[in-house]
Amino acid sequence: MTMERSRDWVMRAAILVPYLWLLALFLLPFLIVLKISFSQTVIAQPPYTPLLDLSAGWEGLKNFFAALSLENYATLFSDSLYAWSYLKSLQVAAISTAILLLIAYPVAYALARAPRRWQGLLVLLVVLPFWTSFLIRVYAWVNILQHDGLLNKALVALRIVDAPVTWLATDTAVYIGIVYSYFPFMVLPLFAALEKLDNTLLEAAADLGSPPWRTFFQVTVPLSLPGIAAGSLLCFIPIVGEFVIPDLLGSSSTAMIGQTLWTEFFGNRDWPVASALAVVLLCILVPPILIYRQREARRFEATR
């Protein structure tokens, strides 16, 4: 009896401690963002009308609701700068996810087909750069892509171009940086799916006279769809809100939403508009996040 009770008590603590931590530091902050996105900008410290004042009782509650305004959302929809920013982010995320899929698939396929003896080492080699700093990896490309950098030197030496090309502060540079940084995130889920592929299915297709390319598109690709979905979501969602890569490699004229939010917050010190931007961005990302979450839950149930 006491045994059972102490067991319950320990388990309850194990659940409660991280639960409370996440409620206080993950969920509550979102509610605050939501509230501030409905507040008016004031020139003060902090620069928005105050939060709910419960000490004022019913009167405070009434004031709280009276002070809510849609002004920031109206700003968001009236200025096309913001709409373009969202569209730009979605476009960059969609195109880079497609490029990632195209170049990561052959690598993941080769990894899955590699001799067992080498597989562990090769997977480690793909994961290794993920452990070095994100910032360092983006900075490495600033080195290469700058005006008199190695890429231009190589291109001029090989007579591919006559004069150095401008790479930095272009969309191309942003795509290169994103594809480079997210490469392991795409390879690993694809590898996990392709590794489980049943070889006998490929043999059966070959025995029945299917040419290799047809087997690939009719057997391999459909069977790796879970990996394709997982990798694409894992890349697409964070790329939409990416800040560091477009900031260091892109130009400020075509800002992604992460940069716009950053500028509103740090540059213009307009916290309510920055919050509204975050709320809308979150609404855009909720469907893909829910799909990702559901797939993870299903995968988890399957492995149990």
Next chain:
Amino acid sequence: MKRFSTINLAALALGLAFLYLPIAILVIYSFNDSRLVTVWGGASLRWYRALFNDSAMLEAASVSLRVAFLSASAATVLGTLAALALTQRFRGKLMFSGMIYAPLVMPEVITGLSLLLLFVALEFQRGFWTIVVTHTTLTLCFVAVVVQSRLITFDRSLQEAAMDLGCPPLRTFLVITLPLIWPAVASGWMLAFALSLDDLVLASFVTGPGATTLPLRIYSEVRLGVKPEINAVCTIMIAVVAVGLIAASLLTKRSAAGAQLGGRV
């Protein structure tokens, strides 16, 4: 016996070249004697010497290491508890697992902004400790996922046997469960440490006066263009990570070999 086919070998070679060439170039140029970052002026350790006289950079490195150590340790405890919770049934589990998985893909600008607004609302002094708390919150989710994947594959009958024989739950955890899942806990800690050391966006939001982490410092320099000194800092960071990972893989290999041996006996 499977062997590499030419096309697969080519795909792997190209993929790995794409991953490693930029880093290799950065490392090589950190030993460049020339002040011009694009002209090779012979090998030298000049920028490393300059680095060790740069007190702001050293201070930033020390802040980063302390933040990473504290937040990774807290995240490992909380994340392991969260992983244990995820294997149980309880009310509100759906929301709990949602809060574990969402931060993994949530854009950092949103997480950073929301935590900053929380600290402002609570009138919390921003600086070192707000960065620690922020990093703990993000990385505990990563630890939870890593440890959970270990918990669902390990043999739970050992744990149940210990409990049935009257071992108290806390002791069961420390004597049976923890030794079995410890490789996952250790790699969770390392992952948390690396993520904390790496973070720029969250730290930018929640930092205050006097708490500049290494990425914040590097970022403010990089925005002004490429500097040879930054190449040197990056090379040292890469070297530290590489040594840590090799040590970790040797350790886990040994413990895996030990576990196999134990299994046979």
